[in-house]
Amino acid sequence: MRQIGINTWVWQSPLRDAIAPTMLAHVAGLGFDLVELPLEREGDLSAAAVRPLLEANGLAATVVGAMGPGRALVATDDETVAATQRYLRACIDFAADVGAPSVCGPFTAETGRTWRMDAGERTTIVAQLRERLAPVVEHAAERGVALGLEPLNRYETSIICTVEQALDALEPLLGDHLGLALDTYHLGIEERSSAAAIRAAGDALVHVQVCGNDRGAPGGDQTDWAGIRAALDAVDYRGPLVIESFTADNAAIAVAASIWRPLATTQDDLARDGLAFLRQLERA
Numbered sequence: 350m351r352q353i354g355i356n357t358w359v360w361q362s363p364l365r366d367a368i369a370p371t372m373l374a375h376v377a378g379l380g381f382d383l384v385e386l387p388l389e390r391e392g393d394l395s396a397a398a399v400r401p402l403l404e405a406n407g408l409a410a411t412v413v414g415a416m417g418p419g420r421a422l423v424a425t426d427d428e429t430v431a432a433t434q435r436y437l438r439a440c441i442d443f444a445a446d447v448g449a450p451s452v453c454g455p456f457t458a459e460t461g462r463t464w465r466m467d468a469g470e471r472t473t474i475v476a477q478l479r480e481r482l483a484p485v486v487e488h489a490a491e492r493g494v495a496l497g498l499e500p501l502n503r504y505e506t507s508i509i510c511t512v513e514q515a516l517d518a519l520e521p522l523l524g525d526h527l528g529l530a531l532d533t534y535h536l537g538i539e540e541r542s543s544a545a546a547i548r549a550a551g552d553a554l555v556h557v558q559v560c561g562n563d564r565g566a567p568g569g570d571q572t573d574w575a576g577i578r579a580a581l582d583a584v585d586y587r588g589p590l591v592i593e594s595f596t597a598d599n600a601a602i603a604v605a606a607s608i609w610r611p612l613a614t615t616q617d618d619l620a621r622d623g624l625a626f627l628r629q630l631e632r633a
Contacts, residue, residue: 369399
């Protein structure tokens with residue numbers, strides 16, 4: 350069965366070394382196989398602090414990046430591009446040093462930035478993305494880490510929203526060290542069929558994040574979970590299923606993720622309910 354993981358954004362943002370011992374012990378105590386570590390800023394987390402905690406708690410790990418203000422690879426100035434590339438290399442280095450196989454995220458431009466593009470401008474943006482992502486992919490290959498680029502819904506980006514757009518944009522770079530990271534929340538908004546989109550991603554699928562259609566716990570919602578599981582099996586996806594949700598108690602993350610109300614009685618309830626559902630889904 351696939352490993353079941355959870356992103357620490359369910360409880361906390363940002364995650365730092367000082368908080369990591371309590372947080373990782375909590376994740377392990379709830380019964381998860383894996384923790385997804387957001388590296389929001391260089392230096393928030395260090396491999397020297399985190400790797401022993403993963404080993405002590407019996408947790409595998411993946412890493413996600415955050416495309417906050419001032420981060421972009423396209424439609425921006427050279428200084429911003431260089432800073433973003435440095436940040437992504439830092440995410441890759443952290444992942445390699447803690448033994449995480451992948452770094453995933455919407456590595457195009459600041460999340461929430463949208464604008465209309467005609468066909469000519471989109472062609473220019475895609476060319477910029479390929480050129481500026483290529484050296485980052487080379488660094489990932491050197492460190493033995495896979496990048497997963499995540500399509501986002503139309504309210505969070507206008508660059509790559511669908512699997513088809515992602516495959517088209519990344520095609521020359523796709524391989525062992527670059528693929529797609531898919532999130533059921535975004536699939537449910539942008540794709541006509543989440544299962545068909547997963548099948549279209551095929552062997553380019555690096556990572557899968559899951560949550561309910563309301564961004565709460567997976568299960569008991571409108572998502573076609575049986576269809577998603579069948580599609581993951583069809584493309585022989587053996588990576589983890591990672592719950593990505595967010596707390597409404599942290600102002601910065603609540604605004605960034607548009608979490609305007611609690612998504613469960615407690616965040617621990619969200620985690621437990623999601624874990625129980627995903628275990629059942631994997632056994633079905």
